[in-house]
Amino acid sequence: xxxxxxVGTYNFVAEPFHVDFTGKLTMGVLxxxxxxxxxxHATERGFGIAELNESHFTWVLSxxxxxxxxxxxxxxxxxxxxxxxxxxxxxxDRNFSILDKDGKPIGHARSIWAMIDLKTRKPADLLTxxxxxxxxxxxxxxxxxxxxxxIKVTSVEPVGEYVAKYSDIDCNGHVNSIKYIEHILxxxxxxxxxxxxxxxxxxxxxxxxxxxxxxxxxxxxxSDNEFDIEVKKNDSEVVVxxxxxxxx
Amino acid sequence: xxxxxxVGTYNFVAEPFHVDFTGKLTMGVLxxxxxxxxxxHATERGFGIAELNESHFTWVLSxxxxxxxxxxxxxxxxxxxxxxxxxxxxxxDRNFSILDKDGKPIGHARSIWAMIDLKTRKPADLLTxxxxxxxxxxxxxxxxxxxxxxIKVTSVEPVGEYVAKYSDIDCNGHVNSIKYIEHILxxxxxxxxxxxxxxxxxxxxxxxxxxxxxxxxxxxxxSDNEFDIEVKKNDSEVVVxxxxxxxx
Numbered sequence: 001x002x003x004x005x006x007v008g009t010y011n012f013v014a015e016p017f018h019v020d021f022t023g024k025l026t027m028g029v030l031x032x033x034x035x036x037x038x039x040x041h042a043t044e045r046g047f048g049i050a051e052l053n054e055s056h057f058t059w060v061l062s063x064x065x066x067x068x069x070x071x072x073x074x075x076x077x078x079x080x081x082x083x084x085x086x087x088x089x090x091x092x093d094r095n096f097s098i099l100d101k102d103g104k105p106i107g108h109a110r111s112i113w114a115m116i117d118l119k120t121r122k123p124a125d126l127l128t129x130x131x132x133x134x135x136x137x138x139x140x141x142x143x144x145x146x147x148x149x150x151i152k153v154t155s156v157e158p159v160g161e162y163v164a165k166y167s168d169i170d171c172n173g174h175v176n177s178i179k180y181i182e183h184i185l186x187x188x189x190x191x192x193x194x195x196x197x198x199x200x201x202x203x204x205x206x207x208x209x210x211x212x213x214x215x216x217x218x219x220x221x222x223s224d225n226e227f228d229i230e231v232k233k234n235d236s237e238v239v240v241x242x243x244x245x246x247x248x
Numbered sequence: 249x250x251x252x253x254x255v256g257t258y259n260f261v262a263e264p265f266h267v268d269f270t271g272k273l274t275m276g277v278l279x280x281x282x283x284x285x286x287x288x289h290a291t292e293r294g295f296g297i298a299e300l301n302e303s304h305f306t307w308v309l310s311x312x313x314x315x316x317x318x319x320x321x322x323x324x325x326x327x328x329x330x331x332x333x334x335x336x337x338x339x340x341d342r343n344f345s346i347l348d349k350d351g352k353p354i355g356h357a358r359s360i361w362a363m364i365d366l367k368t369r370k371p372a373d374l375l376t377x378x379x380x381x382x383x384x385x386x387x388x389x390x391x392x393x394x395x396x397x398x399i400k401v402t403s404v405e406p407v408g409e410y411v412a413k414y415s416d417i418d419c420n421g422h423v424n425s426i427k428y429i430e431h432i433l434x435x436x437x438x439x440x441x442x443x444x445x446x447x448x449x450x451x452x453x454x455x456x457x458x459x460x461x462x463x464x465x466x467x468x469x470x471s472d473n474e475f476d477i478e479v480k481k482n483d484s485e486v487v488v489x490x491x492x493x494x495x496x
Contacts, residue, residue: 017280020414020415021459023419036265167268167431171269171322186415189414213321242314
């Protein structure tokens with residue numbers, strides 16, 4: 001298979017209710033599009049959720065890092081490319097490029113996925129699935145952003161609290177991956193987004209949370225433009241960690 | 249122009265993060281799709297927001313009523329048809345049909361729009377715009393659901409409170425029309441959506457709210473399955489009213 005055939009390309013337009021008050025596509029919607037593209041790309045190659053569910057496996061998103069130089073603006077067309085960078089026994093790395101309407105890269109993203117057995121909830125061995133054919137999709141395309149790093153928050157002073165509601169819950173009964181992104185960005189004052197843009201956004205999905213769970217948000221400022229965030233449920237377990245890096 | 253050419257048809261698929269915990273497309277996402285279709289249809293006919301803005305006019309959504317017999321389920325294709333039913337001096341009625349993957353109608357919607365002059369914030373006369381050519385798009389297609397009715401809430405006991413955050417604000421600086429839908433449905437316990445489905449949902453957009461506004465939610469139960477909701481900002485002005493009718 002040629003390297004070109006290993007890359008999936010999907011077209012979008014920045015819809016009016018998908019941009020923020022500055023007219024930029026929101027990080028939540030972008031994350032949603034990336035995860036959808038991952039789904040399209042995997043499905044087209046026989047590794048989609050629907051096929052996996054039949055054999056009682058599913059994909060679980062572990063890490064997501066998105067780095068943008070600029071954002072698609074309201075009504076602008078843009079596209080997302082995605083490909084598989086690596087496959088290990090328990091994880092696979094899937095990367096993304098975000099291209100503007102003229103095909104110029106304006107951002108990139110990295111994601112790390114595990115596969116679990118729905119019956120045992122244990123990780124599955126990716127290298128034995130479908131006779132190991134997933135490695136045929138590994139592609140040598142460059143993704144010029146750093147891998148997701150370690151995020152460590154020591155603050156014990158909450159900066160926000162939120163009880164998970166109907167609209168937060170996905171069809172697996174969990175608070176959905178995209179809603180965390182919205183709730184985390186809502187910790188910041190709107191003026192932050194007026195003066196700066198989000199340059200890099202990282203999510204580490206650690207545990208699931210459910211309807212009615214009390215989510216508590218802790219934030220630590222690392223430098224002028226860099227913030228680490230930790231979300232705990234019901235005053236105990238860490239659910240997600242996140243890093244937000246703004247640029248002026 | 250034939251009646252068929254007056255109807256715009258747009259295709260969608262129910263994405264994983266756009267369905268609720270029962271696998272049904274959420275009312276918020278459906279509302280978003282309807283408003284987008286209104287935009288596509290108007291733009292294709294020279295009455296889109298972008299063209300209007302150039303002549304310092306814009307569309308303002310006043311009422312929305314959606315009535316569903318069933319909802320598209322995760323990964324299912326569906327389509328939305330939209331057309332103009334009536335044009336009056338200050339308002340226009342735009343209707344919708346929601347069709348399932350086989351083209352069978354599974355729901356309908358009605359919306360009422362005004363046009364305002366962005367300089368004066370006053371309503372514009374639709375019958376003089378573009379020499380009155382908007383009436384050429386009036387279409388005789390049936391929309392078998394009731395028009396939006398009057399909603400009146402007398403309860404003075406709040407059932408919820410929410411301060412508008414970054415993610416709520418659209419590019420006009422207002423809390424966006426779709427976010428109200430989410431916040432209103434979040435007043436209900438998740439079990440309501442387990443046991444019942446939303447049959448009809450109405451929104452009356454009365455005034456704008458902004459970042460930092462405190463939204464207070466009042467709810468009145470009209471019958472077993474019918475609820476009227478009123479949202480006020482900062483303990484005074486009514487922002488939106490809504491009616492939710494469930495069916496078992």
